[in-house]
Amino acid sequence: MNPVIPIQTSPVSTTGPGASTCITPMPAARSVLRERGQREVFCGLTGIIWLHRKIQDAFFLVVGSRTCAHLVQSAAGVMIFAEPRFATAIIDDRDLAGLADANDELDRVVTRLLERRPDIKTLFLVGSCPSEVIKLDLSRAAQRLSRQFAPGVRILNYSGSGIETTFTQGEDACLASLVPCLPTASEYADAGSSLVVVGALPDVVEDQFSRLFAAMGLPKVQFMPPRRSTELPSIGPHTRYLMAQPFLAHTAHALEDRGAQRIAAPFPFGVEGTSAWLMAGAQALGVDRAIVDQATASARQRAQSALAKVKPALEGRSVFFFPDSQLEVPLARFLHRELGMELTEVGTPYLHRQHMDQELALLPHGVQLSEGQDVERQLDRCRAARPDIVVCGLGLANPLEMEGMTTKWAIELVFSPVHGYDQAADLAQLFARPLDRRHRLAA
Amino acid sequence: MQLTLWTYEGPPHVGAMRVATALTDVHYVLHAPQGDTYADLLFTMIERRGRRPPVTYTTFQARDLGGDTAELFKSAVREAHIRFQPGAMLVGASCTAELIQDDPGGLAQALNLPIPVVPLELPSYQRKENWGAAETFYHLVRTLLGPASRQADAGERSPVAGRAARCNLLGPTALGFRHRDDITEVTRLLQQLGVEVSVVAPMGAGTANLMRLPEADFNVVLYAETGATAAQWLQRQFKQPVVRTTPIGVRGTRAFMAEVASVVQSLGGQVKPVDETALRAPWYSKSVDSTYLTGKRVFVFGDATHAIAAARVAAHEMGFQVVGLGSYSREQARDVRDAAAELGLQALITDDYLEVEETVSALQPELVLGTQMERHIAKRLGIPCAVISAPVHVQDFPARYAPQMGFEGANVLFDTWVHPLMMGLEEHLLHMFKDDFEFHQEAAPSHLGSVMRNQPAPAQQSLSALERAGDASSAPAAPAAATTASATISWTADGEQELKKIPFFVRSKAKRNTERYALDHGIALITVETLYDAKAHFSR
Numbered sequence: 001m002n003p004v005i006p007i008q009t010s011p012v013s014t015t016g017p018g019a020s021t022c023i024t025p026m027p028a029a030r031s032v033l034r035e036r037g038q039r040e041v042f043c044g045l046t047g048i049i050w051l052h053r054k055i056q057d058a059f060f061l062v063v064g065s066r067t068c069a070h071l072v073q074s075a076a077g078v079m080i081f082a083e084p085r086f087a088t089a090i091i092d093d094r095d096l097a098g099l100a101d102a103n104d105e106l107d108r109v110v111t112r113l114l115e116r117r118p119d120i121k122t123l124f125l126v127g128s129c130p131s132e133v134i135k136l137d138l139s140r141a142a143q144r145l146s147r148q149f150a151p152g153v154r155i156l157n158y159s160g161s162g163i164e165t166t167f168t169q170g171e172d173a174c175l176a177s178l179v180p181c182l183p184t185a186s187e188y189a190d191a192g193s194s195l196v197v198v199g200a201l202p203d204v205v206e207d208q209f210s211r212l213f214a215a216m217g218l219p220k221v222q223f224m225p226p227r228r229s230t231e232l233p234s235i236g237p238h239t240r241y242l243m244a245q246p247f248l249a250h251t252a253h254a255l256e257d258r259g260a261q262r263i264a265a266p267f268p269f270g271v272e273g274t275s276a277w278l279m280a281g282a283q284a285l286g287v288d289r290a291i292v293d294q295a296t297a298s299a300r301q302r303a304q305s306a307l308a309k310v311k312p313a314l315e316g317r318s319v320f321f322f323p324d325s326q327l328e329v330p331l332a333r334f335l336h337r338e339l340g341m342e343l344t345e346v347g348t349p350y351l352h353r354q355h356m357d358q359e360l361a362l363l364p365h366g367v368q369l370s371e372g373q374d375v376e377r378q379l380d381r382c383r384a385a386r387p388d389i390v391v392c393g394l395g396l397a398n399p400l401e402m403e404g405m406t407t408k409w410a411i412e413l414v415f416s417p418v419h420g421y422d423q424a425a426d427l428a429q430l431f432a433r434p435l436d437r438r439h440r441l442a443a
Numbered sequence: 444m445q446l447t448l449w450t451y452e453g454p455p456h457v458g459a460m461r462v463a464t465a466l467t468d469v470h471y472v473l474h475a476p477q478g479d480t481y482a483d484l485l486f487t488m489i490e491r492r493g494r495r496p497p498v499t500y501t502t503f504q505a506r507d508l509g510g511d512t513a514e515l516f517k518s519a520v521r522e523a524h525i526r527f528q529p530g531a532m533l534v535g536a537s538c539t540a541e542l543i544q545d546d547p548g549g550l551a552q553a554l555n556l557p558i559p560v561v562p563l564e565l566p567s568y569q570r571k572e573n574w575g576a577a578e579t580f581y582h583l584v585r586t587l588l589g590p591a592s593r594q595a596d597a598g599e600r601s602p603v604a605g606r607a608a609r610c611n612l613l614g615p616t617a618l619g620f621r622h623r624d625d626i627t628e629v630t631r632l633l634q635q636l637g638v639e640v641s642v643v644a645p646m647g648a649g650t651a652n653l654m655r656l657p658e659a660d661f662n663v664v665l666y667a668e669t670g671a672t673a674a675q676w677l678q679r680q681f682k683q684p685v686v687r688t689t690p691i692g693v694r695g696t697r698a699f700m701a702e703v704a705s706v707v708q709s710l711g712g713q714v715k716p717v718d719e720t721a722l723r724a725p726w727y728s729k730s731v732d733s734t735y736l737t738g739k740r741v742f743v744f745g746d747a748t749h750a751i752a753a754a755r756v757a758a759h760e761m762g763f764q765v766v767g768l769g770s771y772s773r774e775q776a777r778d779v780r781d782a783a784a785e786l787g788l789q790a791l792i793t794d795d796y797l798e799v800e801e802t803v804s805a806l807q808p809e810l811v812l813g814t815q816m817e818r819h820i821a822k823r824l825g826i827p828c829a830v831i832s833a834p835v836h837v838q839d840f841p842a843r844y845a846p847q848m849g850f851e852g853a854n855v856l857f858d859t860w861v862h863p864l865m866m867g868l869e870e871h872l873l874h875m876f877k878d879d880f881e882f883h884q885e886a887a888p889s890h891l892g893s894v895m896r897n898q899p900a901p902a903q904q905s906l907s908a909l910e911r912a913g914d915a916s917s918a919p920a921a922p923a924a925a926t927t928a929s930a931t932i933s934w935t936a937d938g939e940q941e942l943k944k945i946p947f948f949v950r951s952k953a954k955r956n957t958e959r960y961a962l963d964h965g966i967a968l969i970t971v972e973t974l975y976d977a978k979a980h981f982s983r
Binding site: 044046092096100132401 | 445446447448449450452453454456457477478480481482483485488491493494495500501502503504505507508519522526537538539542543566567571
């Protein structure tokens with residue numbers, strides 16, 4: 001399979017093929033500024049950085065160009081791992097000119113790789129812009145190589161190309177490629193195991209959620225992706241799934257194709273989001289509200305008092321989000337409702353109306369939502385709004401600081417443990433720290 | 444198809460970005476898919492630039508591929524021109540756009556912009572970053588100075604006699620290894636020689652400065668990787684001699700000064716003597732404290748300019764033994780091979796990180812002078828390392844003045860290369876006393892007496908944390924040879940006892956050598972005798 005993620009689900013009216021802007025009315029009388037132009041965002045390959053840390057026996061082989069290799073290396077920032085579990089098979093002239101059969105070449109590279117790394121149980125062939133454009137069929141390659149390396153190694157493929165995926169959509173494509181491998185759940189499996197939490201979470205957060213669910217009498221909640229690719233959750237018509245990340249449109253679709261049903265909930269950021277998320281998950285499995293309240297009481301209280309300490313630093317301050325990870329809407333909701341921040345513009349690369357339904361309902365009226373990007377125009381709006389803090393990508397942060405603005409790197413919101421009760425204050429701190437720093441340096 | 448874990452160079456369009464970013468009024472419109480904007484962070488994060496690189500990307504997506512990507516490119520060029528009002532524009536394609544063949548050059552020309560537009564053809568599937576930078580700089584210079592080069596008086600300048608000679612410094616770019624400080628140091632050196640620096644390019648130059656390149660009497664190529672192609676063209680078109688000696692190290696700097704002097708003399712001028720009082724490196728190297736540096740086995744790898752210079756400095760100014768020299772700069776491979784031959788070595792020319800790792804692992808040097816990649820190889824193998832070349836890391840842009848070139852550069856090299864060796868010794872000491880009754884994990888710092896008896900000493904704590912990090916990263920890729928060696932070979936009790944008497948800082952090397960000797964000679968059990976046989980075998 002080769003998941004292609006629709007960047008936008010509904011047609012965009014444009015004034016021309018270049019940069020364009022249009023306002024689309026939203027159901028709750030909420031208007032969304034939709035833009036096309038230069039997008040200052042990562043492509044889906046970047047997800048490899050956290051996915052390879054999460055799935056500890058998986059290897060990610062990008063089939064792409066030197067640019068892809070350079071991107072992954074640069075996004076990894078510091079080259080911390082002497083021998084990482086990701087690499088690039090760099091397509092060269094011979095492959096393009098047809099002098100070398102690209103499929104033979106790929107088989108050779110994969111064989112060399114798997115010989116070097118006998119510890120690998122799952123190999124993801126990750127498609128890139130060049131591999132998509134030259135129509136190198138990685139799904140067939142994956143099938144062919146799977147036969148060769150079965151049963152020791154499972155070989156899957158997905159596309160992390162920039163023409164098809166924006167940043168976190170790479171994780172979506174990766175998880176969607178795993179869905180067909182999930183074992184079918186027994187019809188008579190006990191109730192607890194029919195709940196699956198979807199979306200890569202740091203292990204520490206996953207363990208916290210496990211403990212909370214266990215305290216509600218649900219000790220067998222499953223997580224996807226698992227830490228070891230051999231321990232996949234089982235799934236079937238009785239499966240209910242809860243999304244831990246907002247950017248999993250395609251994975252959700254694939255799960256539903258297998259009969260699983262989504263539990264609608266806000267995302268587990270902040271006390272409010274976490275409580276609503278846990279409650280929705282537990283109630284879907286028939287757990288009584290009082291039991292959920294009781295199981296979460298102490299964690300909730302702890303998180304509330306930790307948040308209260310950070311709140312004075314953020315209350316009344318304004319924030320502007322550049323589009324990055326699709327976490328923007330839930331994060332804006334958290335900053336506004338629990339920390340009293342004012343929202344200027346909330347930009348997101350893609351707004352999934354259905355998955356974001358409950359989040360959007362919690363946003364204040366009049367907040368400017370924007371979808372897609374024309375970075376130059378957005379920078380103009382940001383400068384005009386003069387927010388107290390700007391959430392943006394690494395390419396924009398230092399230049400905006402130089403202009404006198406305070407920034408928070410959006411990528412840290414994806415790499416750090418920010419979900420759940422015990423991370424709520426850490427999440428708030430990520431926004432408070434740049435403001436604190438500016439204050440200290442000015443003093 | 445090449446399996447690549449890490450790459451020494453980015454694609455050629457990143458080289459073009461390094462040139463555009465170095466210049467002050469040139470804008471680059473790059474036909475590229477969404478995601479290629481990652482390259483901005485190299486400049487804003489690694490180099491901490493306070494401005495975005497002057498690059499507009501078309502960031503096309505799948506839905507655009509069905510439509511008119513050419514129109515998308517044209518509107519990007521048009522809008523970038525209106526918004527940024529550059530003095531010249533570079534247009535080109537990244538690897539993916541190269542495949543869709545929209546011809547950015549032709550599309551941009553069709554817009555008839557009132558500024559010079561330079562189409563860049565940078566084949567992404569053959570070439571790499573440094574070549575891309577050199578080509579970009581060359582084509583820009585050629586486009587701007589083409590008309591001037593065709594005039595009858597091209598290359599005619601007043602005689603140098605009676606005025607200061609003028610030169611240009613060519614090659615420094617954004618994201619270069621210490622280019623910022625090298626410019627300052629070399630400019631200062633030339634000023635002392637009585638030579639004026641007319642234009643530095645691409646770093647800090649605008650199109651107006653580039654137009655003035657032909658006014659200089661000669662050109663200095665600081666970095667052959669990025670500056671040589673343009674210098675060659677200028678030499679041909681404007682009769683500007685080229686100084687190519689790299690002023691790195693004391694000998695390198697003196698050879699550079701000599702070459703400048705001879706060029707100036709050939710033009711009828713004279714140079715002035717240079718004040719060397721701030722040059723400390725030769726004395727530091729001669730002082731008895733440095734005796735322990737003698738014959739240290741060093742492996743050198745980097746771009747051609749820095750690797751060649753470092754090997755020479757290591758051999759002749761530090762008294763090291765260079766055991767390996769290599770470079771990823773294929774375009775300058777011949778120079779690297781020549782430099783290696785001078786030292787009785789065969790150069791390693793490769794951009795395969797795994798091959799470099801294998802070489803370092805086989806050579807077992809005592810110091811590695813390399814890039815950030817070699818720093819990681821060395822860290823994993825427990826070998827001290829100093830970084831001498833790009834690819835760069837945020838650490839390679841220090842706040843302080845730290846040139847590599849000129850006399851201050853020589854001082855900097857001495858400090859930065861000796862430093863990891865000292866640290867290496869210190870780490871060995873800490874490691875050696877790790878289990879000592881006074882220094883073990885649970886012991887409190889002695890100055891705190893019995894107060895902190897139950898807490899680990901901070902220094903020890905951080906050390907063990909470092910070790911854990913090291914273990915974690917090295918575990919998956921522990922060299923297979925070492926495990927087989929210890930699996931098939933064992934030590935007798937007295938052999939092991941004798942090994943422990945060897946000073947700690949050479950003990951692991953002695954152990955390794957003895958095991959290798961035993962393996963080569965089919966000895967399964969190492970005795971005291973084997974230990975000394977091996978010592979005799981390996982002593983030079």
